[in-house]
Amino acid sequence: MASLILRTRVARFKSDAGANPNTCFDYLDDAVVEVANGKITQVESAQILAEQGYDLSRCEHLPNRLLMAGFIDAHVHAPQLDVMGAYGEQLLDWLDKYTFPAELKFAEPDYSAQQTARFLAQLHAHGTTTAMVYTTSFAHSTEHLFQQAAECNMRLLAGKVWMDRNAPTALLDTAESAFNDSRNLIDKWHGFQRLGYVLTPRFAGTSTPQQLRSAKELVAAYPDVWIQTHLSENQAEVEWTKTLFPEAKDYLHTYEQFNLVTEKTLFAHCIHLTPSETDRIAASGAGIAFCPSSNLFLGSGLMNYSSIKAHQIPVALCSDIGAGTSLSPFVTMGDAYKVCQLQNYPLTALEAFYLASLGAARTLHLGDKIGSVDAGFEADFILINSEGHPYIHQRIASCKSIEEELFVYMTCGDDRLIERTYIAGQPIYTQQ
Ligand SMILES: [Zn+2]
Structure with a gap:
């Protein structure tokens, strides 16, 4: 039984896809992330789940955010x-x-x-x-x-x-x-x-x-x-x-x-x-x-x-x-x-x-436990919300890819982008 179900955008490095950041990167523009007992149990496209009869109303729906590994x-x-x-x-x-x-x-x-x-x-x-x-x-x-x-x-x-x-x-x-x-x-x-x-x-x-x-x-x-x-x-x-x-x-x-x-x-x-x-x-x-x-x-x-x-x-x-x-x-x-x-x-x-x-x-030899948003990984992740950072919020409107968006975050961003931080599936920080 999932203790947390979020529906949002997800950007992640797949744990089973090698060490090249360009090829192990994966972006889902509408995904469901399920957590149980402190671990991620499922990450799947919302559309695929809906086609399988999954009830998307169970999710906390957070459009326009970006969920990434902590x-x-x-x-x-x-x-x-x-x-x-x-x-x-x-x-x-x-x-x-x-x-x-x-x-x-x-x-x-x-x-x-x-x-x-x-x-x-x-x-x-x-x-x-x-x-x-x-x-x-x-x-x-x-x-x-x-x-x-x-x-x-x-x-x-x-x-x-x-x-x-x-x-x-x-x-x-x-x-x-x-x-x-x-x-x-x-x-x-x-x-x-x-x-x-x-x-x-x-x-x-x-x-x-x-x-x-x-x-x-x-x-x-x-x-x-x-x-x-x-x-x-x-x-x-x-x-x-x-x-x-x-x-x-x-x-x-x-x-x-x-x-x-x-x-x-x-x-x-x-x-x-x-x-x-x-x-x-x-x-x-x-x-x-x-x-x-x-x-x-x-x-x-x-x-x-x-x-x-x-x-x-x-x-x-x-x-x-x-x-x-x-x-x-x-x-x-x-x-x-x-x-x-x-x-x-x-x-x-x-x-x-x-x-x-x-x-x-x-x-750190912890690559099988943390650092990815993948089933089986510990549920340590963040929700990025550009609304907390007015300049970036406007700037990313002109980005044409997730890579461009991430590049703006890393060159112009700071903690105002962090809306929530989860540790083992529990919210440990929420931006006021
Ligand atoms: Zn030092």
Whole structure:
């Protein structure tokens, strides 16, 4: 028995039609989506159903909307909502001046719980139904995030940040405490409902070799946890990392020597990779978080998406707030388009939406559960309604195809386009 039946337009990437966004894309201009027990049970053309005797009056009819899979933001920092739009620094100074002070406030548990609720509400308002999240080095901030994500039955991956050097003392953990805190969080939350744990050394520069050795032991004990960290974001960071790990042959090797480069690893940025590093990431099966808004804002550089794609490295398109300037995947897609344009790669709307949904899900090895509007998939989806955005509402009247419409959304759109967000078939956000 369906708990939810919607009739509207549907745009989706079919889960059984390969990885080419142009060929796995499917658009239905009048479709019925049925949900039961948190999963999508049927997606079918309304006309075909009517011909079969289906009673269309059972549906909530929402003409002129567009139903799509919920967005997946695979690289985002929960404690950094309030550093978005902070002026004037590049990566290493940015961390010292804005990020670490913001994360220090999470030492206070009440503040941490409140900010976490605010973070999740913001994700939902922007149409993001799954995220892979960095919390802080305080274990309770990860606890708060898992607890609150479980309450709304969200599919969410997160990890406590590991950091035992080169940050304010009050933010530092140790090789031992990071291991123990993470083990406790894994035992409690990894695999609970729709949650998963992510081993999260911030980046090589803030972990000692001893701590990375401890991370290696954790992965050996829990081989199915995800791993996330940053890699080759900024030229000064790359040089600094070499001085901290003089024995490493390059930046990637600082992680390789501790067995942290696996197919469950997601590296953020990867702007200044050497050819050898790109080849080794491709061989490992690890994925890359493409964070164009953040990279532009911090002046880090332009990730070479077409080269990474040519190496068949899985890519997810991500906000990386607070250095990113918006939680809206539309804004991230628009910035991705501009970064690719500067490198003579005209990113299509279909490819951008794919990287923010099914492509991201596949990068996280969740492509059989989320990222598509298909029978058997978890019922995480959004309803886009251009009426909330007067400029776009008028602009799309002249679009001649769904591709043109999606391109306007991703280059001119923002959260005003999100009318509703559903998680596991339940409305978690409705625009007022
Ligand atoms: Zn980041």
